[in-house]
Amino acid sequence: MEKLYFASDYMETAAPEIIERLAALSGKKFTGYGSDEISESAREKIRTAAGTPEGEVYFLVGGTQTNATVIDTMLRPYEGVIAAATGHVSVHEAGAIEYGGHKVLALPAEEGKIRAKDIDSLAETYWNDENHEHMVMPAMVYISQPTEYGTLYSLKELREISGVCRKWKLALYVDGARLAYGLSARGNDVTLKDLASLTDVFYIGGTKCGALLGEAVVFPKKGTVPHFFTMVKQHGALLAKGWAAGLQFDTLFTGGLYAKLGRNGDEMADRIRQALDEKGYVQDVRNSTNQIFLTLTHEEARYLSEKVEMGFWENKGDKVVMRIATSWATTEEETEALIKLL
Amino acid sequence: MEKLYFASDYMETAAPEIIERLAALSGKKFTGYGSDEISESAREKIRTAAGTPEGEVYFLVGGTQTNATVIDTMLRPYEGVIAAATGHVSVHEAGAIEYGGHKVLALPAEEGKIRAKDIDSLAETYWNDENHEHMVMPAMVYISQPTEYGTLYSLKELREISGVCRKWKLALYVDGARLAYGLSARGNDVTLKDLASLTDVFYIGGTKCGALLGEAVVFPKKGTVPHFFTMVKQHGALLAKGWAAGLQFDTLFTGGLYAKLGRNGDEMADRIRQALDEKGYVQDVRNSTNQIFLTLTHEEARYLSEKVEMGFWENKGDKVVMRIATSWATTEEETEALIKLL
Amino acid sequence: MEKLYFASDYMETAAPEIIERLAALSGKKFTGYGSDEISESAREKIRTAAGTPEGEVYFLVGGTQTNATVIDTMLRPYEGVIAAATGHVSVHEAGAIEYGGHKVLALPAEEGKIRAKDIDSLAETYWNDENHEHMVMPAMVYISQPTEYGTLYSLKELREISGVCRKWKLALYVDGARLAYGLSARGNDVTLKDLASLTDVFYIGGTKCGALLGEAVVFPKKGTVPHFFTMVKQHGALLAKGWAAGLQFDTLFTGGLYAKLGRNGDEMADRIRQALDEKGYVQDVRNSTNQIFLTLTHEEARYLSEKVEMGFWENKGDKVVMRIATSWATTEEETEALIKLL
Amino acid sequence: MEKLYFASDYMETAAPEIIERLAALSGKKFTGYGSDEISESAREKIRTAAGTPEGEVYFLVGGTQTNATVIDTMLRPYEGVIAAATGHVSVHEAGAIEYGGHKVLALPAEEGKIRAKDIDSLAETYWNDENHEHMVMPAMVYISQPTEYGTLYSLKELREISGVCRKWKLALYVDGARLAYGLSARGNDVTLKDLASLTDVFYIGGTKCGALLGEAVVFPKKGTVPHFFTMVKQHGALLAKGWAAGLQFDTLFTGGLYAKLGRNGDEMADRIRQALDEKGYVQDVRNSTNQIFLTLTHEEARYLSEKVEMGFWENKGDKVVMRIATSWATTEEETEALIKLL
Incomplete structure (x- = not known):
């Protein structure tokens, strides 16, 4: 993959x-x-x-x-x-x-x-x-x-x-x-x-x-x-x-495109957020936009990083916060694939 | 037109x-x-x-x-x-x-x-x-x-x-x-x-x-x-x-495109320069690149400006210098059309 | 001296x-x-x-x-x-x-x-x-x-x-x-x-x-x-x-001191200017304030510079322009001494 | 006074x-x-x-x-x-x-x-x-x-x-x-x-x-x-x-003047510090140089400020911190006069 x-x-x-x-x-x-x-x-x-x-x-x-x-x-x-x-x-x-x-x-x-x-x-x-x-x-x-x-x-x-x-x-x-x-x-x-x-x-x-x-x-x-x-x-x-x-x-700004693109990012992030909750992950900051701040152990972070390019956000001793960003272009397929990896 | x-x-x-x-x-x-x-x-x-x-x-x-x-x-x-x-x-x-x-x-x-x-x-x-x-x-x-x-x-x-x-x-x-x-x-x-x-x-x-x-x-x-x-x-x-x-x-920088685009601008300019010479126009600066500086009477400038968008360069008392710029995109048709207007 | x-x-x-x-x-x-x-x-x-x-x-x-x-x-x-x-x-x-x-x-x-x-x-x-x-x-x-x-x-x-x-x-x-x-x-x-x-x-x-x-x-x-x-x-x-x-x-700005100090510089310069004129020197710029621009041959400049600290102003081929500045503090004695050297 | x-x-x-x-x-x-x-x-x-x-x-x-x-x-x-x-x-x-x-x-x-x-x-x-x-x-x-x-x-x-x-x-x-x-x-x-x-x-x-x-x-x-x-x-x-x-x-930097001037400021401050301690005042920051930060009630500050020009430092709710600065020029007389006011 x-x-x-x-x-x-x-x-x-x-x-x-x-x-x-x-x-x-x-x-x-x-x-x-x-x-x-x-x-x-x-x-x-x-x-x-x-x-x-x-x-x-x-x-x-x-x-x-x-x-x-x-x-x-x-x-x-x-x-x-x-x-x-x-x-x-x-x-x-x-x-x-x-x-x-x-x-x-x-x-x-x-x-x-x-x-x-x-x-x-x-x-x-x-x-x-x-x-x-x-x-x-x-x-x-x-x-x-x-x-x-x-x-x-x-x-x-x-x-x-x-x-x-x-x-x-x-x-x-x-x-x-x-x-x-x-x-x-x-x-x-x-x-x-x-x-x-x-x-x-x-x-x-x-x-x-x-x-x-x-x-x-x-x-x-x-x-x-x-x-x-x-x-x-x-x-x-x-x-x-x-x-x-x-x-x-x-x-x-024609035909509501800007809103539509924003909504895609937000919805894909919402799906991921929901999956994270269901699977018991800790999210460092709760929001409803396109960024997710995921608290992981270093081992979890290493494992996930092999399959998913995420942003490094912050070191917190034995934990690490990684940023997952969706966008106007994120597809349902990508989102589901990510969720499966969690 | x-x-x-x-x-x-x-x-x-x-x-x-x-x-x-x-x-x-x-x-x-x-x-x-x-x-x-x-x-x-x-x-x-x-x-x-x-x-x-x-x-x-x-x-x-x-x-x-x-x-x-x-x-x-x-x-x-x-x-x-x-x-x-x-x-x-x-x-x-x-x-x-x-x-x-x-x-x-x-x-x-x-x-x-x-x-x-x-x-x-x-x-x-x-x-x-x-x-x-x-x-x-x-x-x-x-x-x-x-x-x-x-x-x-x-x-x-x-x-x-x-x-x-x-x-x-x-x-x-x-x-x-x-x-x-x-x-x-x-x-x-x-x-x-x-x-x-x-x-x-x-x-x-x-x-x-x-x-x-x-x-x-x-x-x-x-x-x-x-x-x-x-x-x-x-x-x-x-x-x-x-x-x-x-x-x-x-x-x-693939397949010589940069050179080719430059050459188009230069060649179209050269054709215009030649036509200008033949028709007795005064060119303020002689060069071999894509800019032509054309000295016109104010009346000539007014006339030509109705049909051709040129750049204003300099006022010289009873004359005016206009700039004609060709480019990588200038077509032969445009060039010939301009020459006909001279 | x-x-x-x-x-x-x-x-x-x-x-x-x-x-x-x-x-x-x-x-x-x-x-x-x-x-x-x-x-x-x-x-x-x-x-x-x-x-x-x-x-x-x-x-x-x-x-x-x-x-x-x-x-x-x-x-x-x-x-x-x-x-x-x-x-x-x-x-x-x-x-x-x-x-x-x-x-x-x-x-x-x-x-x-x-x-x-x-x-x-x-x-x-x-x-x-x-x-x-x-x-x-x-x-x-x-x-x-x-x-x-x-x-x-x-x-x-x-x-x-x-x-x-x-x-x-x-x-x-x-x-x-x-x-x-x-x-x-x-x-x-x-x-x-x-x-x-x-x-x-x-x-x-x-x-x-x-x-x-x-x-x-x-x-x-x-x-x-x-x-x-x-x-x-x-x-x-x-x-x-x-x-x-x-x-x-x-x-x-008490008792007209500022004007008095300025006047001293100007008057000392005027005396020098007059002496220069009498002795046939060329002054590059004529003014009535405290600066004098004296055109000299390089030899004259060298000679005078041994006895008078002047400012260098400009090289003019076989001539040189030196600046003489008087001030609020210039004394009659200094002025006369300079004039004697001219 | x-x-x-x-x-x-x-x-x-x-x-x-x-x-x-x-x-x-x-x-x-x-x-x-x-x-x-x-x-x-x-x-x-x-x-x-x-x-x-x-x-x-x-x-x-x-x-x-x-x-x-x-x-x-x-x-x-x-x-x-x-x-x-x-x-x-x-x-x-x-x-x-x-x-x-x-x-x-x-x-x-x-x-x-x-x-x-x-x-x-x-x-x-x-x-x-x-x-x-x-x-x-x-x-x-x-x-x-x-x-x-x-x-x-x-x-x-x-x-x-x-x-x-x-x-x-x-x-x-x-x-x-x-x-x-x-x-x-x-x-x-x-x-x-x-x-x-x-x-x-x-x-x-x-x-x-x-x-x-x-x-x-x-x-x-x-x-x-x-x-x-x-x-x-x-x-x-x-x-x-x-x-x-x-x-x-x-x-x-001749004859140890710089050190001497500094010492005067420090010594006058030390005397004031000692007097403050003896009289039970609270000093916000302890140091051995020429600045004293004195914590006062607003009433004390008002009273003292009528007789001593001090610097305002910081408001701390019902208290206020004032700065007393001595200098190379502070005299014993001034210092004693201040101490008497405390």
Whole structure:
């Protein structure tokens, strides 16, 4: 039997609808840098889906690039961004935020999530400190939906965070690298429209959600960042063939494809979760999206790793946590094959 | 008649060979960040073509990103990069080089080219200046092949520049955004192997030369930049689906496709150049690559622009210079249609 | 005879009035970071002298630091600063402006001065360029008064530059490292009040004008840069003992000391200029401030250099330009001794 | 009675020996940027005191500036600096380290000190992480001696830290803003020579230890940072009148003045500590240097604050921690007056 691949959600090419459409465009010509009609169509569809007719939408290429560009663009040099200590910008971007000159103000997180009251407390401490003019000013909150741990903020939690942000004039930014899996998840009550009404900027992930590449940055309020286009260029994040990213989202936002792709990942993960429960495995973090964190003995991990490519997550003494990621592309066959191995 | 498009060389999708191969990969899985087999195959083909079995090859996404990453990576903070005053890094990257903290030391250029003796003179002036420790230290030379004006450095010129660079310990970096059109051009005598032996780093352009996206950075000497991978990540330039860029180059460097695509652009341009000469038009810069700079009266420009999408280049009082760019995708039909309009 | 020192204007300690006052403060205590009473007194005197009762005044330590902090603070990341190609920020700050991420947009200068019409033309070219969103946006004009060549902008010239700046929404910043020598110069018609009404920010030089150290940044309009204090700190430019810089300016702006010190430098230079004329020497740039640019044969330069420490300025084939700088501290005796050597 | 000032250690002018010498220099001339004889004499005295005849010594102006310049200078862009979460670079430099592009990797600290085993563990975790190439690479350890809490690393602790640094190729940097109070403290066993042999770079604080301004950066090993001078300039940290900083250290390192000044601060603090103990006050952190952290009820704090200027340190519910700082200038009279108030 061939090895099963559940190591990450960016291992497959792209949704067939995207590849077919791309192939059909051979010989066509497009104007550059996102000024083409496909990109405009994609922007319009996203504005409609998010209920922000005046919103601004930009297509960038990858997650770290998007985070670095958005954060650097919205902050003044002395301002920092509050994020979970386990957040992507805190740990896995090789210092891209600091490269732009900004400090990541890490908050303790529980299963990847930070709490409104901790943000409130950090801001209050800052402004109450007699020496705050010698410190990095908190000016933005970064969260991801779903988080690095696959967990989701509820609408109530998001509203609380948004409220605290408005209280302290902190911009709220949501990293939606895996947003499809969040929107489609069991129990999720946060919609694109909620994101648009509660945040200052968010991005809809493409790379991990069925696109070949691309992330769609949405500023619900027009004019949030003057000259964002030029700053995208300055960050090396402007695609000459902008239509190539636009096409991804124009397709993903046609006929409910984005939701459908997300749902596939979530459902396959749910099946695996159920099987794990039935077989008595310990799951380190419970969520309803496309990531499963499986606690194994080292021996179990070794055995399973021979047949299944998983992600290593964390060493816990005599146990080890491995990550199983499903995706928009995971098939029922692969899922059943994995379950049989458990 | 539909409008003809000669405005730029990044208007088309990608070479059919690339699109077909991409389509054929549906359902396949790849490891991330360029660690896949297709990327490795592409790297090996480039190493072979450039005659650098020990060389390092990385795939980035676009030109500005590549320039910013390479330059920032190879320079110490107080070092600057020498470039033509008309070079891409000097003018059209929205300050991406300065964003990385580096000064572009502009040299006067003739038809886009800088001269070894001017580099020599700049370096000598710097080191002879009593106050040079208060100045930006020249540490790299940036040239493009072909240049922004479609002109080419001859092997003799490149050797001279390389010699001056070695004399003053300046790294030599060649931006090959349009390299295919240079390698295939009438009269060109600079090969990939020459680039590898005479420079410290260069990139082979994909975006403008038949790829959907992607630029291949080549360090002929292994270990030139320790931890380049991490710096690519920090610059937001690391593709999760690295295979997507690798696939472009693996295809372009199979069966001489890269050369063939370049030749098409050059030949179509040559036909147009010949027609222009026959009809008595003035061409502002003579070159043998895929860009034509056409001097027109404002009336002529207006007339022609109604039927042909061209690029605006420069206002010259009662005349205007327009740019006609052919590409790997320009057809004989389009070319003949354009010629008829002249 | 001991060697004469005319190499620069920052070779002496400080005006005796400053040293005496400093000595008299032994045992006194001050609150930190410029919150002390002496600093407040100095700020008030400067506000009065500049006719800006609402203006903000900050004391930094040196010229490059001040330029880098002010420019970086007032520009957005994609914005650049227009300056003379020979300006201090263009050449002699080791890339401090680029370190902050900003491009210096160099304009040709005549005797150190740039012209309103060249600024106008640069801004117009930028905004008329179809691709200006891919370029660094001009957002500030940097001039120095006096310039690096000791020349002065007339009130008429300054008004023209200020007008062009307002037309194109460019901030106007004046580097007054040697401002004392400008304010007191024969023929000068630009006052501190003119600077305050025509610029967005300027600095009054201390280091070269009689202070031990320190430069006074003046924002004529309150609230020009929110949180400037924090940005000064972030740039490493905040003095714990802020009173030490405040004391310099409190003293310099008492009893007309600043003007008097400037006048001494100018008058000593005038005497030397007159002697040079009488003896038939060629002066490369004519000005009325404290710098003299003397064209000599190499033999003359060698001879004179044995007895007088001068600054080397420029090699001109068989001639060499040397700089003679007088200062607030230059004595009549030194001046006469120099004149005798000519 | 006049109010007593124990709020910080940078409230006084400078040691009389420095002020007198400065006054005596009136009319003298010095070459610029630290090339003068006084600076050279100071460097030589420091090299001797530190037992590093080949070491390099540079004089900068303030602590944040020194930290930012040294750290930025020694790290590559993707590298970060390990520091106590309570360290100056972590909290009170307004993002100066991030402005240079570097992440501060915060370690939990106990009374301001970090432990060798925590450094070891952080480095090991990084290098063992499969994804470490996507993370900021730890490359330097920053500690302060004394720490922000006035505590001291013992020679044993410093050796352990140094050992771990060498094991993981981490540069070790010691911030000695208050080094005089550390060197002279009861129980201290770390000498300047130990710092020179165990670190890669450290600075000897002037501003808080009797100088008007200035910090002396010491690289025990010659050539540690090529072109450090230019990087100092680029960071706006180069004093034109370098002799002014040199003079501070030349005086401080003559006749044991630096040790004497430190001892005064420590002894006055010891007397206060003893009185506090006798009167039953709670001291939050015990140390033997010039800072005392006094736990008071809010009422006690209010009462004492009317008569003594102290620093606010931390709110602890119904208690508050106030900081009392003595200095090189604190007199016996002030000390006794404070003790009487307790």
